[in-house]
Amino acid sequence: MTRTELGRYLSKFLQVSQFKDYAPNGLQVEGRAEIKKIVTGVSASQALIAKAIELNADALLVHHGFFWKGEAEVITGMKQRRIKALLTHDINLFGYHLPLDAHPMLGNNAELGRKLDISDAEAVEGVAQGLIWQGRLDTPMTAQDFSTHLAKVLNREPLHIGDDSAEIQRIAWCTGGAQDYIDHAADLGVDAFISGEVSERTYHSAIELGIHYFAAGHHATERYGIQALGEHLAREFDIEHIFVDINNPV
Known part of the structure; x- marks a missing residue:
């Protein structure tokens, strides 16, 4: 090629x-x-x-x-x-960058939803260039159990803002540095919003909007789209593909 x-x-x-x-x-x-x-x-x-x-x-x-x-x-x-x-x-x-975040088949958001076993995952149309996704857990979890689930899947402890004992089921997410989309997530009426990074203002927004927030790591939430894209190219064309994960705790 x-x-x-x-x-x-x-x-x-x-x-x-x-x-x-x-x-x-x-x-x-x-x-x-x-x-x-x-x-x-x-x-x-x-x-x-x-x-x-x-x-x-x-x-x-x-x-x-x-x-x-x-x-x-x-x-x-x-x-x-x-x-x-x-x-x-x-x-x-x-x-x-954004085209890979948003891709409906193998983008970062699509892949993260799959990794976390979120059902009915789909992009929210007409908001933030389709970068925010939403879906649900088949069975409600406490926020603490979901935080543990995130840590296991992503191999990184997330920061959780909210009551650990509260149950969550409806979830929105946007990988990477999308903490300021928390307002859009709250407007969707979901229980929780996941992104990669967190800002000082995010804490107050989560508390005042009444939504759980999980900062799961910019790098950790965006490892999967680029890997899936490389695998796709290897399947479609006569190309060798190697994914290299350079550790980044942020």
Whole structure:
């Protein structure tokens, strides 16, 4: 498969044109034309790039790539070292942010709902570009038991805001740094909202809105979409795929 073919396929498959995003989606650093091996990971850190080099990858496919709005435009320091490593080893970097969060089949939200055994999982239409999902537990759980369930699935202890002994069943979620969507979740009438990160203001919002909040980790909640995307490409095309999980407790 060529670099151009891969970029074109992913742009259509992930419906990139439908999203207003904070970074470019698609090819961010150009490498070799032919792609036979892809390494996937959550963020294009130096550690992940080093692993892609070690594995002789033709392309690195990530959720968090480069060139975010508001960052310095000059290529110096950390950014220079990362880009230099990719260019020196002729490795393509593809990044897909919101399109990967929202994808209905294998996006971060869809995959998290599956991992947590949430039934009737679906995106909330007309709100936040379809990034908020909702569903229900087949059997109600106490908030403490659900927190334990989250920790077991994600291998990370979540922060829970709310009464541990209260029962929850209807749940909304949005992976990553979506704590400020808690207002939208409360409007849905759900019992709890899950995201990755937490802010000081989130505590007060949860208490005053009467909704449980679980901060389950930005990295932990977004490991699954990029992995599922790589597996999809390996099934559809003659491409080798390796997922690399660089530990990140945040």
